[in-house]
Amino acid sequence: MNKQVVVGCGYVGTRVARHYRDQGEAVTGIVRSDAGVARLEQLGIKGLHCDLAAEDLGDLGLAGARIFHLAPPPGSGVQDPHTRHLVELFERFGHPLRVVYISTTGVYGDCAGAWIDETHPVAPVAARSQRRLDAEETLRRWSAASGRDLVILRVAGIYGPDRLPLERIRAGTPMVRPQDAPYTNRIHVDDLVTACIAAMERAPSGGLYNACDGHPSTMTDYFLDVAAAAGLPSPPLIGLEEASDRLSEGMLSYLSESRRLRNDRLREELGVDLRYPSLAEGLRGLF
Ligand SMILES: NC(=O)c1ccc[n+]([C@@H]2O[C@H](COP(=O)([O-])OP(=O)(O)OC[C@H]3O[C@@H](n4cnc5c(N)ncnc54)[C@H](OP(=O)(O)O)[C@@H]3O)[C@@H](O)[C@H]2O)c1
Secondary structure, three states, rough: OOEEEEEEOOHHHHHHHHHHHHHEEEEEEEEEHHHHHHHHHOOOOOEEEOOOOOOHHHHOOOOOEEEOOOOOOOOOOOOOHHHHHHHHHHHOOOOOEEEEEEEEEHOOOOOOOOOOOOOOOOOOOOOOOHHHHHHHHHHHHHHHHHHOEEEEEEEEEOOOOOOOOHHHOOOOOOOOOOHOOOOOOEEEEEHHHHHHHHHHHOOOOEEEEEEOOOOOEEHHHHHHHHHHHOOOOOOOEEEEEHHHHHHHHHHHHOOOOOEEEOOHHHHOOOOOOOOOOHHHHHHHHHH
């Protein structure tokens, strides 16, 4: 029987783990907190407490397993030591059969609004995206050296139940005017879970897929659409100059990158049938 391990078993990972639990397959979720272990155990999922930031980790039983790696890198720097520590564990205690890694579309950097697919060169700008590329490269080196399978999903902005910017909208935080807003891409969490499982079950090793709904829109349209669907007032709209004073550093960093992602490979090669091919459909399902 297959043994699945979800490293970083949070919002997305728990849904992946529930799928394997429901199939009657062995699945363990690795989390950083005791509260995370308790949450998993309540769902009938075996939880394991481990902080990948630690240098000297013990045997987590990953040899021969099928691993979903969803644990984020640390909050600073341009490398991902967490993924490096994970690979050190593989080398010390035995390699997994396959790793499905959840990366981000941020690795493409700013594309000035162009439509791009997986053949587009990577050029991460933000440090958070450089850390993701470092993780991808660490895992590629591991896969080449060990001969074990690696599949990478480059994931767009995740939304779903309890994952919408409602607090921000309720607080009346402004957004930039539509003409100043960059293009962004999204995926509904249910479709991301489907993509993760497809990547594990049937992707060729070395597979690389954009995991997004294929209908990018501007960041401002996203906030306006969510507000309308939730019956909340639209956020006030401001110019870019004012935005640099009033918006958070994180939001300004997102606003400085614009790209429109194609998902043909996910749908046609991996055969993922998206339940929510656009935000409009996703929001209809949520409200
Ligand atoms: N939000 C987006 O739009 C977006 C887009 C692209 C990619 N991603 C990435 O997709 C992945 C999954 O997202 P998500 O929403 O499911 O994240 P999440 O809900 O924050 O879950 C992250 C999980 O990782 C665990 N974790 C965090 N740091 C860890 C560490 N140092 N060692 C071990 N476990 C650790 C957490 O443990 P606890 O449960 O104990 O806290 C949690 O279970 C994340 O890597 C995220 O950065 C997100």
